[in-house]
Amino acid sequence: MNKAREESVKKLFTAESAQVDTNKGDTYYDDLYLLCQKRIEDLKKLKPLNNRMDFLESVEEQGLERRDFLKWASATTAMLMLPASFTPLVAEAATLMNRVPVIWMELSDCAGNSEALLRSDGPKIDEIILDIISLEFHETLQAASGHQAEKQMEEAIEHFKGKYLLFVEGAIPLGMDGQYGTIGAKGETFVDHLNRVQEGAAAVVAVGSCATYGGIPAAAPNPTDAVGVMDVVKGKPIINIPACPANPSNMVGVILHFVLTGTIPELDSLLRPKFAFGYRIHDNCERRAHFDAGEYVEEWGDEGAKNNFCLYKMGCKGPMTFNNCSIIRYNEGVNWPIGVGRGCIGCSEPDFWDKYAYERPMANANIKAPTGGVEKTVDEFGLGLLTAAGIGIGIHAAASAIAGKKEDGGEA
Ligand code: SF4
Ligand code: SF4
Incomplete structure (x- = not known):
């Protein structure tokens, strides 16, 4: 490859520009459209990185029709918060997912997010995409193990230097100089391993609650001093996809956004993509009308x-x-979860296990507002920080607290 070509290919994988400009001027989407169009043309010139089946062939093989694919492309365009005119580009980008190398690393975790990558039968388009992405290394899913796996990892890091997306699953124990978690024959600590492998990544994607904010390994008393990726990796674009497990559609959304635009999606203050985490569960819950009507499950x-x-x-x-x-x-x-009758335990919020994962109404507990700040009871939180709906929560919460006191024989 000549020098100029090498440079232009390198640019295709550099996420240094990080986020799409949030100052959306009049020509923002026109400019973005042209940028995506050019990028797709450039990506098409690259060879697929793996020899797995062609994307559209896979779609057909699963008994899905082109119509299903186009429906998916249109829904995904909306999910990525792009105008409908981007639908054909999103569809094309989906067929090019095997041009971007992905390295997957597992640290302190239960492999629940890897499990979410797998599916048993009748996969949706999202899952077919996850099947054809160029997953260059995934120690749990690949056949190679031991020294062979280590060699594969080293080769992938070297070969795709500066181009790969590094997906990290699991928390990083920092206690005892990181000795709570080691990997490989040389006993490299998880923290050293992550720091070494992230150096050559275009961007780092933390998947699941453990990799994002420490999750269950970091729950009190956090004996291993576990933390999330953003507490370790510095100076590199980081995208957090929390939840337990992370939703495969959101993983696809992040990769697709990178394939399409060469940048990482717009993030919130907790580094979560706004397209996925800009929605409050309560505002889109099918039981919301019952909340508003004061109709609750009591036991x-x-x-x-x-x-x-x-x-x-x-x-x-x-x-x-x-x-x-x-x-x-x-x-x-x-x-x-709520559809099957179980309340949300806030698995996509920091410290969810210590703060949210108990079966008590918020009114009966001290909860730190997700916006930060001092510990407040939910009554204050609802009345002070939320909108009209939040005020509703405060009122119901107060009523619930009062009812609780009465039941305990206390004064209302
Ligand atoms: S409190 Fe939970 S179940 Fe009730 S409306 Fe809100 S999100 Fe849905
Ligand atoms: S409903 Fe709540 S706890 Fe369940 S997956 Fe969604 S965010 Fe996580």
Whole structure:
């Protein structure tokens, strides 16, 4: 490859520009459209990185029609917060997902996010995409193990230097000089391993609650001093896709955005893509009308539960949790936790295990507002920080707290 060509290919994989300019002027989408069009043309000139089946062939093989694919492209364009005119570009980008190398690393975790990558039967388009991406290294899913796996990792890092997206699953234990977690024959600590492999990455994607904010390994008393990727990796674009597990559609969204634009998506203050985490569970919940009407499940299995009433009093943290699972759902879009009658435990928020994962209404606990700041009871939180809906929460919460006191024999 000549020098100029090498430079232009390098540019295709540099996420240094990081985020799309949020100052969206009049010509923003016109300029972005042209940029994406050019990028797609350039990516088409590159050879696929793997010899797996062609994307459209895979779609057909799964019994899906072109119509299904176009429907998916249109929904995904909307999910990525792009205008409908971008739909043909999104469809083309999906067929080019095997031009971008992905290296997947597992640290302190339960492999739940890797599990989310797999599917048993009837995969949706998202899952077919995850099947054809150029996954250059994934120690749990690949056949190679031991020294052979190590060699494969080293070769991938070297060969795709500066171009690969590094997906990290699992927390990083920092205690005892990182000795709580080591990898490979040389006993490299997780923290050293992550620091070494991230150096050559175009961007680092932390998937799942553990990799993003420490998750369960970091729950009190956090004996291994576990932290998330953003507490270790510095000076590199980081995208957090929290949740337990991260939704495969959001993983696809991030890779697709990178393939399409060469940049990482617009992020919130917790480094989560706004296209996925700009929604509050409570605002898109099918039980919301019951919340507004003051109709709650009061105990498991009661009439309220049978009638799909609101789960707030059973500890649902939907009012404080930002995620799109209420919209895109899990398991091929079949259902989601609240849909099956279980309250949200805020798995996409920092410190969720210590702060949210208990079956008590928020009114009965001290919860730190996701916006930061001092510890407040939800009554203050609802009245002070949220909108009209939040005020509703405060009122219901107060009523619930009062009811709780009465039950305890205390004064109202
Ligand atoms: S409190 Fe939970 S169950 Fe009730 S409406 Fe909000 S998100 Fe849905
Ligand atoms: S409903 Fe809440 S706990 Fe369940 S997956 Fe969504 S954000 Fe996580």
